[in-house]
Amino acid sequence: MERVLTRNIANDPKPVNLMAYEANEGYQGLKKAIAELSPLDCESIVKDSKLRGRGGAGFPTGMKWSFVPKGEACSPGHKYLVCNADEMEPGTFKDRLLMEFDPHQLIEGMILSAYTLGADIAYIFIRGEYVVSIQRLRDAIVECYEKNYLGKNILGSGFSLEMYVHPSAGRYICGEETALINALEGKRANPRAKPPFPQVSGLWGRPTIVNNVETLCNITHIIHRGADWFQTLGRGEDSGTKLFGVSGKVNNPGCWELPMGTPVREIIEDCAGGMQPGLELKGFLPGGGSTDFLTSDHLDLAMDYNVIGAAGSRMGTGTMIILDDQTCPVGMVLNLIRFFAQESCGFCTPCRDGLPWTRQVLEDIYNGRGRKEDLETLAYQVKYIGGIGNTHCALAPGAMEPLQSALKYFYSDFEKLIEGSGSHKLNGARG
């Protein structure tokens, strides 16, 4: 299989500087675009590639871009491209790899995207703890300015772009694109109501595209090598490759680039080396902390957005968290709910006050104080907090996904804890 996104990243990786990056076809896509392609051409290539956003929602990137007003439809002023590098989804560690070891791949993707969209200012909104990534991106940006890949009149094309790295002050919610925009503006990181969408009124009220690191890295190759090539990469219905990760009690947790549509079993058993000795797989979250549990019945599903969606969960970030048979699912859910309750921005009621309420019920159950009616309360909360549209953004509905699926697949574990016959041998949460 051809490695695309990680082609410059060896098993014992070293950061790639501009010279090394260029030596391996780096910035060829940019030169090609400037020489041969109009922004509209680029947009149709991205559309044709059927690239779907790699941040978690899987929204078709070309379609997202098509909502940005262009040409005369756009009022005069700036347009912004923002790279969402605030990787904070529990269990997710893919973007860090791309930024730390091949920063130019992201930067080239951003320059191409900005060229396509007509954006003249680009920000990389990056998780503050990623200090190495921040430094390497900044160094790479300096290299780009020196080579006129960034700045005024890039390579004589007439197209100009300024790029900045903005380390986030923290909070999971900054990964939500409108909260990210607010944070970038120096405001409280509360999500914004949609509509209006950022494509129309985003950063500083101007048209703005926010894309995930991995999405933007893909753009580099799609423009360089074409939509048809990109579609051939996938094994299933989705095109391209994807970074998949596995964490939990497997023999070899890690992150791999694999074709879209790779079956779950291959990822867990071949790449991650299967479960640790003596443990059975009880369930897994396919795409980070805010996706629904799947079980061993789903191991042969292809990691494609629609396939995983049809099974009742989401592909999310494609980084799985494994639940083994020795870990209490209630404890694991409690751990996640604690995280989400803590990370609520506090703007809307179901999330701000509903999640702590859920946390309290789970704590009671987990600590042996549970009552029969608590299970009804949990079901009530799943319905109340979990409905899309019930809350201001997707944080709380996401938080409900592991809970609602745990109630579906592991109901007896809840019941046993309430009846006092259960035990949580290996704690998934601090008690």
Add this chain to the structure above:
Amino acid sequence: MPKVLVDGQSIEVNEGENLLEACLNAGLNLPYFCWHPAMGSVGSCRQCAVVQYQSEEDTTGRIVMGCMTQVKDGARFSLDTENATQFREAIIESLMLNHPHDCPVCSEGGECHLQDMTVMVGHRDRRYTGKKNTHRNQYLGPLIHHEMNRCITCYRCERFYKDYAGGKDFGAQASRDRVFFGRQKDGILESEFSGNLVEVCPTGVFTDKPFLAKFSRKWDLQSAPSICFGCAVGCNTAPGERYGQLKRIHNRYNYDINGYFICDRGRFGAGYVNNAERIDFAGLREEEGSFSAIRQDNALSTAARWLNNKRVVGIGSPRASLEPNFLLKHWLGPTNFSSGLSDSEASAIEKLTKILSSTTANVPSVRQMESADAILILGEDVSNTAPRIALALRQAVRNESFSMAEAAGIPKWQDAAVRNLGQDELSPLVVVTSSESRLDDVASHIYCLNPDEIADFGFSLAEKLNGGEIEDEMVCTAADILLQANRPLVVSGISGSHPDILSSAAMVADTLSMSNKDTMLSLCVPESNSMGAALLRDQNTLSLTEVIEQLDKIDTLVILENDLSRRLGKSALQKLADSKVDIISLDVLENDTLNLSTMVLPAASFAESEGTLINFEGRAQRYFPVFEPANERLPSWQWLVKLASLGSDEKLSGLDCFDDVVSLLASSAEKWSEIDKVAPGQAFRDRGQKLPSQTHRYSGRTAMNASVSVHEPPQPKDNETALAYSMEGLNRDQPSTLSPFVWSPGWNSNHSVQKFQSKVDGPHKNPTPNVMLISSDREGFSTAVKSHKSNGAKKDKWTLIPIACIHGSEELSSHTKEISELAGNAFVALTEAGANALNVSDGDGLLVIDDIDERSLEVRIVDRMADGCVGFSVGFEETLQLIPGHSVQLTKDANWVRSKPLLIATDGASEASFGENLYG
């Protein structure tokens, strides 16, 4: 009109509004918290959830927020489906997790929107068994009490304080279920609109601190429709009384003027009504200068000696209502009447009324000002002289973002979206003043000029607008801005104390209106009835100076609610003190003029009397008594009727009640002919009954005075108005001028105001027609253009610039404890550079020396001040004799003792006090 289907019922909706508004308009009870009619929607509380169906076939639908959903013709919703009701219950249950349920000891109880909504939703049983979050409260100054534990995090306080009113020192902090609304650290809230937090907060987080000290439940308050006496804007208020005390003042919705918000002077400035210094009985001056209390009949018979067959001159007042002013003039005749305005005020307001009655521009209401898309402020610090107007201008500059939103298809009520789209794009506001103003932060252009230059600026601008050749860059910029606007507004006033500024503002507006008929001109006057007093003047009435000049030909002076020490110079006051004239003064509080008087008569305050005030636009408004005057206090008009009846003069005979006075005024001259239509008279009956000024739950009526006397006293009767001190009668659909409080079944809080509106944020259901006393003949104001350019600054001399202060400049409110605390010391204002030149810094003392006197005043540093100018706080005792525009010398006062900063009490050890204890 478009229609939507709500639970099978077809309701008519207004184009573009949201579903919550539509439901409230239809009389449906849909609970909400974060939405506010003036502040729009953000969708944070999720309380107004309904289910929307995509089509007739769609039976499940999906939950949407009423406040965030624009109505479209044919849309289908349900409020009552189980999905929706269960969701709304869950929201209340969540909001209540941390709420302390301390209703019995909470001052919001009984008028709490959270209580109302909880009952409306039907939430009763708690399932949450965890601990409640608690917060540390802050000291926020003398006006606002903070009780964060009650917070339900609706974000309204922050949205009002920061977004709507432009405050900078308050907001949301922390996140998740620990969001905290307050200041960065303890301290007095800076915004002059902080009091609105009391009404904006849906529960008891922000409450009225002075009210807490003398608390009564809303249902126990006796209220009346009233008008604020704080300035000339004429905001409508609803004061509440119990046990003979004025307890608090709430906003009373008026569509044209104040809407939902009033300033802190208006809300908190009436505490003087309860002061111990109130005059209770008539007083007669003894030989040695003290006063002895005498009974009313003795006072009148004594007064008769000074009134019969004597030359009696009456001095009216701009802070007394129209009726006693009129009676004084009518009784004594125009040649024996002075309006009580100082000469400079009188001539300025005379010019102002001339402008208003001739301008070709439109004179806007406060609400109409909000529609302006370009504003020029000439020489008036509206934030301090007419705060409610400043708040309206702050909304007007948002019109740029509203038009951007319209172009982007975002409805105006989508508050956060409009702000995110508009960002810092504001409609142009050109501020031309001599010193800093509270609107500087939203001004597109600030020109800091001295008053002469401001007048010249205005004249040049008018010339430029007329096609003249003006090269001045500032003038050209302002001209471009005004010419490009669709609805330009020129704001000026007389507080700058430069008569030519008014003329220049009028010329700008008139010139502009030649090419734009939607041009607006608004002019501010200082006191609650400045306009009324000015309108009573005619060519025969006396100026105050003429009264002083004629003192030896006058036997007796009757002074109506006027402290002349605020209006006369030192020598004139000395003349008055030295004269043999007998002075009968009617007033509410002790003041320096009473000390010069022979007899003092106790006047009822605004809360104990009725009357008419004329606001800055010439609008007549009536206020009503909240309670009966105690002791021997009487409304001034009654004193005057009694005084007039002492002699053979029958001019005021036959005036048995207030309505008779109003009728007499209405028939006295053509311009007053509509004055009896300001509000329904005392004969008005609503469905056969008077209107109750007590709620139907008013408690303890028969027992509340049992500690004084076991005999049950009869209820006092209000014979003068259509209101009754009673619980009986309906408070529903009455004329807008006769709404003492808002209440509706299930809506105990001030949110019940929507039940009195024709539609959400619309005019009153039953509006009393406006009575405007000034209408323009549209001939245009003509004036001679003066140039002041030759007046260069004099060496070592500073020109005095009056600085109006929301707290401290107004006479009566500054007698309220909390207001005087906020007012602080009288001051002189300098820029950093000016202070450096004089070798002083903030808080130092500066000797201000004019031809007559010198006085030492505290230095306050301001951001900007016109060159060669020094500001002084208006209306403070120490600065009364300073004359705007005069030159003074300034030198450092070496003997000045700096005042210590106020110790701020907190419920935690403050760093400051810790440091003091540790290091002595």
